Amino acid sequence: MLRYIYADDLRRAPKLARTMFRDRGEQFHTRLNWKVTVAGDGSERDEYDALNPLYVIWERPDGSHGGSLRFLPTTGPCMVNDHFLHLTDGVKIESPLVWECTRFCLAPGADTRVSAALMLGGMEAGRASFLTHAVGVFDARMVRVYRRLSWGPIILGTCGTGRDAISVGLWAFQEDGVRARLLDRVGVSSGVSEGWLTQSLDGIAALDPAIA
Amino acid sequence: MLESFLERLEGVETLSDLDAAILSLSSELDVEHVVYHSVKSTGEQYAALTYSDEWVARYLExxxxxxxxxxxxxxRRFHPIDWKRLNWSGKAVKSFLHEAIDSGIGNQGFSVPIRGPSGQFALFTVSGSEKDDRWATYTQERSRELILASHYVNQKALEIECGSDQLEIVSLSPRETDALTMLALGFNRAQAAESLSISEHTLRVYIESARFKLAASNTTHAVARAMNQGLLNIC
Structure with missing residues (x-):
């Protein structure tokens, strides 16, 4: 199932968190050879994980990570505006209606259904937050995969070649029929997909009053 | 959408102009109450709101x-939040809610968290008395407008204050970071102290010094500000 978890809630799902950061190391460091920081246990984290991002995570039946992506608002610090301005002609993408989506990651062996589920998760989070677009930083070779899943980005710029190629692109949330096609690909009903979202995001408890 | 408000905002040069502009938003947005509350990276706070003075005083007291x-x-979040979706259970929270409703805040609310540059954050809220279905229609139809209004207000507030909001890079010591991280993760003081193998007294000292560095008025703010600046080890 899809889960939507802010970083400060990851401790409630330790296995999911551990395997997500491990799989990110596997994908971005080992497979793609991006310049990312990997800890001794092979897990990959960057400074944006410390900004309490929202993760969309595909959870396998055994509680481990099947795939994930990461959202941050573009009004605060984020990767596109801090590091990829050369791919957007120097234009900062800064809007309350646009979130940044980065670290689209698949666990080794994950099939296209997981890719579709993550895109559905991105769509659901965007719709629930009334966004117009997501701006993404991604492995350029994934564009074909996104298009085949019926929701391709508008490419703003690309640097590097081959497996080093990184692109910045925009996804529009109001594309006709995309949500229905993604639901179909994942094999889940609209109601259940919405249920996954509300189950994840509702009812945030207050901090322990004793500390305040 | 929001045209007359944006026109008005253009002429805003001082915080008292901004106050008046924010108060005028309630009629533009067809809602009883509007609240804007900003906490800057220097810890200074600014608020403009249509709630009664009595309720504000009571809330602060x-x-x-x-x-x-x-x-x-x-x-701790950045997606817009309908109040219905929050957890209002617990005795203290329930009695707070009843008191708020009795003070005319309304039984419905919609809040937009705002993350600005370098740890600045703000909160924009509309609230009022309304039936569930009518409120759902209202927030669905006006959500983008509400989100944009909140950010226009925030930008203007930052612009007015930019002279005094020089971005100070705060650096916390590892112990201060540990202390705030534990609190951010929801541990109480006793549990945090135990996990860090220090006394509660020592923990308090770390929290206080971090609070001071972050220029936060209380521990909750200190945790939020440190988190928004990426200073905590929360994952």
């Missing part, structure tokens, strides 16, 4: 921000 589910959610 009781330090309700500690338990207010809206504040607690918004400092």
């Amino acid at each position: 009781k330090d309700y921000a500690r338990i207010d589910p809206v504040v607690q959610a918004c400092i």
Whole structure:
């Protein structure tokens, strides 16, 4: 199932968190050879994980990570505006209606259904937050995969070649029929997909009053 | 959408102009109450709101921000939040809610958390008395407008204050970071102290020094500000 978890809630799902950061190391460091920081246990984290991002995570039946992506608002610090301005002609993408989506990651062996589920998760989070677009930083070779899943980005710029190629692109949330096609690909009903979202995001408890 | 408000905002040069502009938003947005509350990276706060002075005084006197589910959610989240979706259980929170409703805040609310540059954050809220279905229609139809209004207000507030909001890079010591991280993760003081193998007294000292460095008025703010600046080890 899809889960939507802010970083400060990851401790409630330790296995999911551990395997997500491990799989990110596997994908971005080992497979793609991006310049990312990997800890001794092979897990990959960057400074944006410390900004309490929202993760969309595909959870396998055994509680481990099947795939994930990461959202941050573009009004605060984020990767596109801090590091990829050369791919957007120097234009900062800064809007309350646009979130940044980065670290689209698949666990080794994950099939296209997981890719579709993550895109559905991105769509659901965007719709629930009334966004117009997501701006993404991604492995350029994934564009074909996104298009085949019926929701391709508008490419703003690309640097590097081959497996080093990184692109910045925009996804529009109001594309006709995309949500229905993604639901179909994942094999889940609209109601259940919405249920996954509300189950994840509702009812945030207050901090322990004793500390305040 | 928001044209006359934006026109008005253009002429805003001082905080008192901004106050008046924010108060005028309630009629533009067809809602009883509008609240804007900003906490800058220097720890200074600014608020403009249509709630009664009595309720504001009561809220501050009781330090309700500690338990207010809206504040607690918004400092740690960035998606817009309908109040119905928050957790209002617990005795203290329930009695706070009843008191708020009795003070004319309304039974419905919609809040937009705002993450600005370098740890600045703000909260924009509309609230009022309305039936569930009518409120759902209202927020669905006006959500983008509400989100944009909140950010226009925030930008203007930052612009007015930019002279005094020089971005100070705060650096915390590892122990201060540990202490705030534990609190951010929801541990109480006793549990945090035990996990860090220090006394509660020592923990308090770390929290206080971090609070001072972050120029935060209370621990909740200190945690939120440190988190928004990426200073905590929360994952």
